[in-house]
Amino acid sequence: MKTINTASFLVALLVAFVFSANAYASSITLSFSRITSNSTNNIANQLKMSVSDQASAATLFGKTIASNEILFTFTNAVGNASNISEVYFDDDTTNHIFLSQTKIINSISGFTNFGSRLNPSNLPSGNSLANPFGATSGFGADVGNGGPSNGVNSNNDILGIVIKLKTGSAFNDVQSAFIHEKIRVGLHVRSIASEGCKDDSDSFVNDKPVDGGYPTPIPGAVWLFGSAFLAMMGVARKKQRLKTKLN
Known part of the structure; x- marks a missing residue:
């Protein structure tokens, strides 16, 4: 559950960041x-x-x-x-x-x-x-x-x-x-x-x-954040699968 909550938070944060970049930079x-x-x-x-x-x-x-x-x-x-x-x-x-x-x-x-x-x-x-x-x-x-x-x-x-x-x-x-x-x-x-x-x-x-x-293009930092988010999601999923096997 903690992994899911963390993922949901990161998704919301990424979406907010992307939309704010588009909304406030013209x-x-x-x-x-x-x-x-x-x-x-x-x-x-x-x-x-x-x-x-x-x-x-x-x-x-x-x-x-x-x-x-x-x-x-x-x-x-x-x-x-x-x-x-x-x-x-x-x-x-x-x-x-x-x-x-x-x-x-x-x-x-x-x-x-x-x-x-x-x-x-x-x-x-x-x-x-x-x-x-x-x-x-x-x-x-x-x-x-x-x-x-x-x-x-x-x-x-x-x-x-x-x-x-x-x-x-x-x-x-x-x-x-x-x-x-x-x-x-x-x-x-x-x-x-x-x-x-x-x-x-x-x-x-x-x-x-x-x-x-x-x-104005979305700053490179946004895409870097997105890449980091995907990597973190991958790590979280691996940990969850490992935890399931151990249990």
């Missing part, structure tokens, strides 16, 4: 599409953005944010030389679910040096889209006069932007807004190398999440 990764064709090289496949809640910000990036904040991170898997120089947010949700931009986190990895003053104030060529991109004032990041060396221009660079949500809004609302294109993020990428010229620039807008986005 993150989606979005790709980008080019909306201009200034460069002969389309580097859209190099650009990625992760959108993370409080738990995922800590798990994936080691950053502490509040429960009502979202961490946006930007990377450039450089194959073709290029530099993310400006980041724009277009919050077109009803009543705007973004409350304020809490902070820019430079150099989560590698080196970046962004400020919050955007120049130009809107994503270049954003107005030319069928659904015009209109940057929401007070949100975004810009390297300013820092030049290419301060932007996201290497595989190691990660730029972070933390945004506080209005009361009553949560990660799921942000995810839904991306799906319905009520929130969009635009990138202006400079110094794109193409046919000997390194001064080309292009604008990009995020793609919609695929299948609603990708949930």
Whole structure:
């Protein structure tokens, strides 16, 4: 009976751990599409953005944010030389679910040096889209006069932007807004190398999440716990069979 009770407890603990991991850690990764064709090289496949809640910000990036904040991170898997120089947010949700931009986190990895003053104030060529991109004032990041060396221009660079949500809004609302294109993020990428010229620039807008986005994988610790649980169950069963034989 003791063995059965112990097994039941371990099963319950494992189930609770797995479900809590899924329930409290949310993150989606979005790709980008080019909306201009200034460069002969389309580097859209190099650009990625992760959108993370409080738990995922800590798990994936080691950053502490509040429960009502979202961490946006930007990377450039450089194959073709290029530099993310400006980041724009277009919050077109009803009543705007973004409350304020809490902070820019430079150099989560590698080196970046962004400020919050955007120049130009809107994503270049954003107005030319069928659904015009209109940057929401007070949100975004810009390297300013820092030049290419301060932007996201290497595989190691990660730029972070933390945004506080209005009361009553949560990660799921942000995810839904991306799906319905009520929130969009635009990138202006400079110094794109193409046919000997390194001064080309292009604008990009995020793609919609695929299948609603990708949930954060269950941490390896959960699977290790599961493996340990199965091993313990095996040992318990062997002991029980041995005890039965002896009796």
